[in-house]
Amino acid sequence: MAHDDAVAVKEPQAPKESHARRWSGLGGGFIAKLLLMALVNALALTIIMSAWNAEAWAILTLSIVLIVAADIIYFAKRTLPLKYLYPGLVFLAIFQLFTLAYTGYVAFTNYGTGHAGSQQQAVEATLIQNERRVDGTPTVPLSIVRDGDTLGFAVTQDGIVSVGTEDDVLEPVGGAVVDANGRATEVPGWEVVSQNELFSDQDLQQAVIDLRVPVSDEAEDGSMRTRDGSSGAVYQSSIEWDDEAQTFTDKETGTVYYADQETGNFVADDGSRLPTGWSVTVGFDNFVRAVTDQNLAGPLLKVTLWTFAFAVLTVLTSFGLGLLFALIYNDDRIRGRKWMRTVFILPYAFPAFMSALLWRGMLNREFGIINDWFFFGADINWLGDPLLAKLAILWVNLWLSYPYWFLVCTGALQALPSETMEASRMDGAGRWRQFRSITLPLLMVSTAPLAISSFAFNFNNFTIIYMLTEGGPPFPGTSGLGSTDILISAIYNISGVSGGSADYGLASALSIIVFIVVGIISAIAFRQTRKLEEI
Structure with a gap:
């Protein structure tokens, strides 16, 4: 009996998960x-x-x-x-x-127009740019052939059809069929591109015009080219490249151009250079050129000063106007405050670029309603005069920016402790003293970081400048910059994105300078705003 009592009772175990379910x-x-x-x-x-x-x-x-x-x-x-x-x-x-x-x-490079690739690419581009039709060579019937994505020429000369591509020289083929004009209509292993397809496809037309098919393994013998897709001729470059000596020699004038590895150009002894070069490292030359180039340094200095003025004045005016309206419509005695607030934030609801284009039309010198309605048809060149154009930009940006500060200041005012304001009134403080000593300092605690970010945004506010004035009116000279350009729009113009000569190296150098300037100003400003937290 004692033995039976000592028998341990096993606890029930959870059923094991099956291997199939686990898997x-x-x-x-x-x-x-x-x-x-x-x-x-x-x-x-x-x-x-x-x-x-x-x-x-x-x-x-x-x-x-x-x-x-x-x-x-x-x-x-x-x-x-x-x-x-x-x-x-x-x-x-x-x-x-x-x-x-x-x-x-x-x-730190000279990357830009004329220096966009390697030296080998510059050599090939220079040879192509200096191609001339070989005197005395006949015009021969030609067809465009295609094998997948590979284009080629089928050239008929002396009754023999030869086919070649950009990488393969012209070689005779058998079994080709030609029409009465001598053009190949069927080529074994190739698809003949019809004239209708060629004329209806602009990309294909450009590819055919750019295509050069070597006539032999010797580059000096030239290449077959076509202008109309139905006939071709042999072209040769008027300039010769010596790979061992790293020189170009003009066959007509005998001028020798040496490869200058420091500047990435082919330069002759008389200082002349070929238009196509290659990208090389130039160190701090772009940064130095920004402050020493006579055609660039002066306009860039004016652009920099205007950039700071534009960013600071935009923040101050938009913050001031937004705060003023927030104070007015935070008063309980004003009826219809919700409707009025909605009306005042409407500019904030429209896309900035559309608003800028709208104001550009209204400020038009001849047809704008600003001159017609408010200045009795006066001939005021708002966007063509340097000073008036700057005032117009500040006004339009104020119209676009103040609703943001109106919303921010309204929320900040409603979050102010009512006990503090009530205590100041009981101590006899007037409205101006309350605003100067209590309301504004408390507002700055929450709005100062936003003001800093607004400064950084307007420092690079490309949209308003480009859509309203495109940086104009231009400075006299050839700098390509204008009186209302800020640094970011100046960089855009220098980069050549909008057309013209591109200088990506200089544009990148200026971008780094802008990044450093905005970073330093923001860091200093944020550090100063910490003192407001002690209030």
């Missing part, structure tokens, strides 16, 4: 992750192969590092936090850090 739970998620990472690796492999073909070693190395890190993070068990952080870090590195780093790199 369906864990394995399903693993398979989904495996498929997703397979897609990511396939995309990375495509980028790596493209970078290898383009000899972009930096992109190739970065792609390998990122994909290897991704595989380690998402297949390891102890990297749970990085599984969530890694995508954000990758996008930060690609779209922010890489952009900043590349801008910094370009700032």
Whole structure:
């Protein structure tokens, strides 16, 4: 009996999860992750192969590092936090850090119009630019042929049809059929492009005009070109490249151009240079040129001063007007405050670029309603006079900006402690004393950081400048800058995005300067605003 009493009673155990159910739970998620990472690796492999073909070693190395890190993070068990952080870090590195780093790199080069590629590309471009039709060569019937994405010429000469492409010289082919004009209509292994298709496709037309098919293995023999897609002739370059001596020689004048590795140009002894060069590192030359070039330094100084004035005046005027309306419509005695507030924030609801274009039309010298309605048809050149154009920009930007500060100040006023205001009234403080000693200091605690960010925004407010005046009226000279340009619009003009000669190196250098200036001012201002917290 004692033995029976000592027998331990086993506790019931939970039923074990079946292997199939465990596999369906864990394995399903693993398979989904495996498929997703397979897609990511396939995309990375495509980028790596493209970078290898383009000899972009930096992109190739970065792609390998990122994909290897991704595989380690998402297949390891102890990297749970990085599984969530890694995508954000990758996008930060690609779209922010890489952009900043590349801008910094370009700032120390002469990259721009005439210096957009490597030296080898500059050599090829120069040879092409100096091509001339060989005197005495006949015009021969020609057809455009295609094999997939590869275009070529089928040239008929002395009854023989020869086919060649940009990479392959003209070689005779058998079995071709020609029409009464001698043009090939059928070429074995090739699709003959019809004239109707050629005339209806502008991209194809440009590709055909740009196509050059070498007539032999010797580059000096020239290449076959066409202007109309139905006939061709042999063209040769009037300038000769010596790869060993790194020189160009003009066949007509005998002038020799040497490759200057410091400036990225082909320069002759008399100082003349060929129009096409290549990109090289120039150190701090772009930064020095911004302050020493007589055609650039003066306009840039005026642009810089106006940029600071524009940013400061915009913040002060819009903040002041917004605060004034906030104080007025925060008074309980005013009826219909909600409707009036809605009316006053309407400019904030319209897109800035549309509002700028609208004001541009209203300020038009001849047809604008501002002159017709408010100045009795006076001929006031609002956007053509330097001073009036600046006043117009300040006015339009005030109209666009004050609703923002109206909303901010209204919210800040409603958040002020009523006990403090009541105590000041009981102590005999008037409205002006309350505003100066209590309301404004407390408002600045919450609005000062926003004012700093507003300054930084208006320092780079490209939209209002470009849409309203496009930076004009222009400064006298050839700088390409205007009286209402701010630094960001000046950089836009210098970069050549809007047309004309591009100087990406100088534009990048100025971008770095703007970044440093805004960063320093913002850091100092934020540091000063900490003192307001002691109030």
